[in-house]
Amino acid sequence: MRKTLVVGYGNTLRGDDAAGIRAAELIAKQHPENNCVCVHQLMPELAEQIAESDLVFFIDADESTSQPYARLISPSINSDQPHTHFISPESLLSLSQQLYQSIPSKVYIIGIPASQFEFSEELSEKTKISVEAAVEIVIELIKSHLNSF
Amino acid sequence: MSKTITLAPVTRIEGHAKITIQLDENNDVSDVRFHVNEFRGFEKFTEGRLLWEMPGITSRICGICPASHLVTSSKAGDDILAVEIPETAEKLRRLLTLAQWLQSHALSFFHLSSPDFLLGFDSDPAIRNVFGLIAADKEFTKRGIRLRKFGQEIIEILGSRRIHTPWTVPGGVRDPLEPAKKDYMLGWIPEAKETVQLALEAIKKIHKKYQKEIPEFGNFRSLLVGLVTKDGGLEYYDGYLRIKDGNDNTIADKIEPKKYYEHFGEAVEPWSYLKFPYYKQFDYPKGIYRVGPLARVNICDYIETPLAEAERKVFKALSGNVGVVNNSFYYHYARCIEMLFAVEKIEMLLNDPAILGTNVRSMASINRTEGVGCSEAPRGVLFHHYYVNKDGVIQKANLVIATAQNNIAMNRTVKQIAAHFIDGKKGKITEGILNRVEAGIRCYDPCLSCSTHALGKMPMAVELFNSKGELLDKINR
Numbered sequence: 001m002r003k004t005l006v007v008g009y010g011n012t013l014r015g016d017d018a019a020g021i022r023a024a025e026l027i028a029k030q031h032p033e034n035n036c037v038c039v040h041q042l043m044p045e046l047a048e049q050i051a052e053s054d055l056v057f058f059i060d061a062d063e064s065t066s067q068p069y070a071r072l073i074s075p076s077i078n079s080d081q082p083h084t085h086f087i088s089p090e091s092l093l094s095l096s097q098q099l100y101q102s103i104p105s106k107v108y109i110i111g112i113p114a115s116q117f118e119f120s121e122e123l124s125e126k127t128k129i130s131v132e133a134a135v136e137i138v139i140e141l142i143k144s145h146l147n148s149f
Numbered sequence: 150m151s152k153t154i155t156l157a158p159v160t161r162i163e164g165h166a167k168i169t170i171q172l173d174e175n176n177d178v179s180d181v182r183f184h185v186n187e188f189r190g191f192e193k194f195t196e197g198r199l200l201w202e203m204p205g206i207t208s209r210i211c212g213i214c215p216a217s218h219l220v221t222s223s224k225a226g227d228d229i230l231a232v233e234i235p236e237t238a239e240k241l242r243r244l245l246t247l248a249q250w251l252q253s254h255a256l257s258f259f260h261l262s263s264p265d266f267l268l269g270f271d272s273d274p275a276i277r278n279v280f281g282l283i284a285a286d287k288e289f290t291k292r293g294i295r296l297r298k299f300g301q302e303i304i305e306i307l308g309s310r311r312i313h314t315p316w317t318v319p320g321g322v323r324d325p326l327e328p329a330k331k332d333y334m335l336g337w338i339p340e341a342k343e344t345v346q347l348a349l350e351a352i353k354k355i356h357k358k359y360q361k362e363i364p365e366f367g368n369f370r371s372l373l374v375g376l377v378t379k380d381g382g383l384e385y386y387d388g389y390l391r392i393k394d395g396n397d398n399t400i401a402d403k404i405e406p407k408k409y410y411e412h413f414g415e416a417v418e419p420w421s422y423l424k425f426p427y428y429k430q431f432d433y434p435k436g437i438y439r440v441g442p443l444a445r446v447n448i449c450d451y452i453e454t455p456l457a458e459a460e461r462k463v464f465k466a467l468s469g470n471v472g473v474v475n476n477s478f479y480y481h482y483a484r485c486i487e488m489l490f491a492v493e494k495i496e497m498l499l500n501d502p503a504i505l506g507t508n509v510r511s512m513a514s515i516n517r518t519e520g521v522g523c524s525e526a527p528r529g530v531l532f533h534h535y536y537v538n539k540d541g542v543i544q545k546a547n548l549v550i551a552t553a554q555n556n557i558a559m560n561r562t563v564k565q566i567a568a569h570f571i572d573g574k575k576g577k578i579t580e581g582i583l584n585r586v587e588a589g590i591r592c593y594d595p596c597l598s599c600s601t602h603a604l605g606k607m608p609m610a611v612e613l614f615n616s617k618g619e620l621l622d623k624i625n626r
Binding site: 098 | 190210215283287295
């Protein structure tokens with residue numbers, strides 16, 4: 001069984017920061033066959049689930065982009081970011097590799113344009129639209145991954 | 150020329166913060182400030198929301214200790230409904246609170262502080278993290294992750310979601326516990342107990358290894374505040390507030406948590422968004438007090454579980470004739486003792502037949518317009534104070550968080566460390582010294598998690614200013 005893991009993360013009380021979570025929730029609703037996890041921030045214990053998956057998506061808000069995007073990543077210990085509370089997706093992959101000797105065959109960061117981080121439970125209009133676009137990107141990537149076997 | 154050295158953000162704590170170190174004309178450390186840059190606007194944000202929404206909303210403030218806000222908010226709701234919750238509901242809330250302690254303490258000890266201890270304060274910062282730990286002791290690291298996972302799994306099982314679960318509510322909890330889930334949780338106990346014992350062995354070796362550092366790590370007398378049971382035992386969910394001083398004198402006891410505001414005030418400083426709570430009778434800033442593991446293990450007369458009680462006695466022996474362990478470095482030891490207590494107590498609760506009761510919620514409408522909830526979050530005592538109208542709409546909310554209550558103490562701790570380790574005449578601070586200053590803050594395991602975590606939102610720099618405010622140097626860590 002080829003497992004897909006979707007991790008959406010962010011603070012749902014800080015406006016667009018919730019974009020990743022909203023996208024993961026939509027994927028869970030539309031495609032319940034995928035394992036979707038919503039978290040406030042990435043934590044070391046996710047390493048085990050990642051090690052058990054074949055395809056992984058980390059979905060996050062990104063204020064530096066104007067379009068949703070998918071970027072393939074590989075394990076990397078980000079030495080300039082050594083704080084475990086803010087472990088990066090690349091570092092989390094390294095953790096999976098070093099602790100469980102296993103990493104997924106493909107891992108993507110999905111970035112969603114975000115601009116408003118004030119106290120709010122609402123996404124900005126642009127981010128709302130981008131969340132839907134990001135979901136489509138993820139679904140297409142899952143299909144294409146499954147078709148490649 | 151006086152200089153200010155800015156270290157921002159402080160790494161391996163939760164949220165955004167920086168430390169500035171002020172040197173005087175003689176290049177000696179004259180002042181140190183721990184700044185918190187994030188504004189906790191959640192109190193304002195909740196105005197106009199319904200009381201019943203509050204547990205769900207406030208638990209989303211924090212990704213590290215959501216269950217503590219959930220439980221405390223629900224307790225404030227109980228007060229407003231004027232209900233006594235069913236026995237099973239209280240036991241389930243207690244279970245949730247202990248699971249929160251366990252996962253939070255495990256993260257703090259194994260992953261945030263152990264890199265300093267096991268790899269050394271002066272080790273290469275590029276490897277002084279969880280990956281360095283794996284290289285040094287893979288099994289220890291893995292066990293730490295699994296211990297945290299155990300706590301997380303309890304939270305997930307009880308609340309069906311790992312974070313931000315709206316499972317506890319004013320009046321009790323939403324759902325009873327299924328027997329199969331109870332058995333699953335009990336299955337974790339032997340491994341969890343073994344892991345905590347390993348942590349305790351490790352911390353004792355650490356005490357021997359860092360005999361030079363420990364005396365300068367926030368070693369001062371202050372008030373200590375926390376909950377105790379009716380007869381003075383360690384408490385985490387209910388009970389009374391007790392205040393002791395650094396000489397083991399009981400300053401106040403049996404304080405109703407609902408009356409916290411009669412005893413504690415909140416000062417503000419223009420250079421930090423974090424409030425500075427203080428004990429009113431001693432005024433600000435003399436009313437400095439510490440909360441959390443160090444305070445709790447110090448002020449209680451006993452711990453009800455046998456293994457943790459034995460460790461508490463070893464801990465208390467560190468105080469010599471004083472009767473109180475005043476050094477903030479021993480927060481880590483107290484944290485390990487509390488992990489042991491949490492595992493033992495979780496086992497006791499799960500073996501209690503009442504945990505499977507099905508009456509878990511008392512229903513009522515608004516009976517009071519003001520309510521206070523209080524519990525011990527991993528970092529210390531937490532208060533939620535709400536005012537509502539007759540329909541249960543929040544008119545005003547005050548959240549007194551544990552991290553803020555340690556604010557004066559954290560500032561004093563970093564000042565002591567900086568003054569001891571920094572030689573201003575050399576005009577340079579080594580990375581190892583900066584790390585010691587940060588490690589002083591990490592003793593308290595502060596949580597400032599109202600921040601955003603979006604990609605590209607985490608700057609990281611050390612800045613050096615002169616007395617005119619001119620930037621002399623800036624380095625990225």
